[in-house]
Amino acid sequence: MTTVPVPSPALTVGRQGNYAGAVSRLTAFAADVGASWGIYTLGVLLLNTALKLITGHSYTLTNHQLAAFIVLTLWEFLYFTYQWAVSGKTLGMAILGLQVVTKEGGPISGRQAVFRTVGLGVTLFLTIGIGFLGIVYQRDRRALNDFIAGTSVVYDWDARAARLRWIARKDGPAGAGVPRRGLR
Amino acid sequence: MSPNPIGNKVEQLAQSLAEHIVPLIVDAINIDAILDKVDIEKIIERVDIDQIVERVDIQKIIDRVDVQQIIERVDINAIVDKIDIDALVEQTELGSIIARSTTGILTEVLDVIRAQGVGLDDFILRWGNRLIGRRRKVADWPVGPPLLVAPEAIARP
Numbered sequence: 001m002t003t004v005p006v007p008s009p010a011l012t013v014g015r016q017g018n019y020a021g022a023v024s025r026l027t028a029f030a031a032d033v034g035a036s037w038g039i040y041t042l043g044v045l046l047l048n049t050a051l052k053l054i055t056g057h058s059y060t061l062t063n064h065q066l067a068a069f070i071v072l073t074l075w076e077f078l079y080f081t082y083q084w085a086v087s088g089k090t091l092g093m094a095i096l097g098l099q100v101v102t103k104e105g106g107p108i109s110g111r112q113a114v115f116r117t118v119g120l121g122v123t124l125f126l127t128i129g130i131g132f133l134g135i136v137y138q139r140d141r142r143a144l145n146d147f148i149a150g151t152s153v154v155y156d157w158d159a160r161a162a163r164l165r166w167i168a169r170k171d172g173p174a175g176a177g178v179p180r181r182g183l184r
Numbered sequence: 185m186s187p188n189p190i191g192n193k194v195e196q197l198a199q200s201l202a203e204h205i206v207p208l209i210v211d212a213i214n215i216d217a218i219l220d221k222v223d224i225e226k227i228i229e230r231v232d233i234d235q236i237v238e239r240v241d242i243q244k245i246i247d248r249v250d251v252q253q254i255i256e257r258v259d260i261n262a263i264v265d266k267i268d269i270d271a272l273v274e275q276t277e278l279g280s281i282i283a284r285s286t287t288g289i290l291t292e293v294l295d296v297i298r299a300q301g302v303g304l305d306d307f308i309l310r311w312g313n314r315l316i317g318r319r320r321k322v323a324d325w326p327v328g329p330p331l332l333v334a335p336e337a338i339a340r341p
Contacts, residue, residue: 017332021305022312024298097298105331136312139325152329157298 017105019141020153024096026132031092036079040072077117084113089156097157103140103150112149119145 044061052058061068083090088100088108100108100116108116123131123144131144142152313322327333 015302018328019326021302022308023304024301027301095294095297096301097294101329101332103329105329105333136309137316137318140329141309154328154332155298155302157294 015155016158018155020098020155021141022132022135024098024155025135025143025153028090028092028096028098031095032080032090033092035091036076039079040075043075080117080120081110081113084108084116085110093153093156097155098153099156100151100153103142103146103152105152105154108149108151112151116145116149116151119148122148 084100134143135141140152146152
């Protein structure tokens with residue numbers, strides 16, 4: 001039995017649909033970078049093995065840096081755009097319980113997913129990450145790529161169910177943490 | 185012993201006769217034949233087991249039993265060796281219970297990570313804006329998009 005203290009209701013119940021903050025979003029992004037890199041490396045490895053079996057020659061993308069750059073860029077574009085267009089969340093966002101919505105709160109379109117991915121590249125490389133400061137200093141917690149795509153990011157995890165799970169544990173109520181002073 | 189000498193002799197004679205006759209009679213009796221004639225079932229029916237049990241002090245018997253000694257005599261390893269764990273898992277829902285508990289642990293880990301993230305999000309937002317002197321302004325910010333949060337949460341006092 002774990003002895004994790006119950007987080008205060010301010011951190012769980014009622015947070016669904018609220019603007020997500022910087023730590024959750026950047027952690028999700030880091031997880032996505034790791035996942036996409038992992039899948040890309042595995043794919044390249046499998047492709048190399050297959051080519052070696054068929055042709056008898058070994059091809060490595062590291063020897064063709066331009067090709068590797070194009071393939072990787074395309075892959076990253078596909079990774080983010082496809083997931084945002086289909087479900088409004090990437091793998092990392094699903095883990096952290098985040099969801100991309102329109103600035104009004106509705107589901108995003110495929111076009112917005114494309115713009116958001118392009119905007120992510122712009123925010124990362126053209127503004128050297130400064131565009132992300134909007135998550136902390138902008139009233140809608142929107143980064144530059146959110147402005148480009150007309151989107152925002154909200155908490156999507158079932159916080160109410162999570163709190164009930166905590167309380168349902170044997171040591172739940174006894175180990176309840178001190179309510180923390182949140183924004184709500 | 186009787187004070188009458190004749191009486192004593194008669195008594196001795198009777199005793200001597202009894203010592204000789206009784207074994208002869210006993211040998212002559214066929215116990216099995218008698219038992220065959222006895223209706224044991226009828227006797228058992230008459231016995232009130234509950235009454236007997238009520239008279240027995242079970243607690244006293246239990247107190248006398250040395251459980252530790254019994255346990256020491258049992259070869260637990262031999263018993264465990266005889267158990268077919270695979271068959272046990274197949275026959276019970278142990279597999280699904282293990283799977284369920286694993287899923288539960290993963291869900292709990294995710295919940296913890298998410299809750300910690302929410303806490304840190306609030307911390308960074310609060311202190312990030314406090315650093316540039318916007319503490320009061322942040323308190324008036326909407327908590328979420330208009331379609332996802334209640335109107336009172338958007339337009340907070």
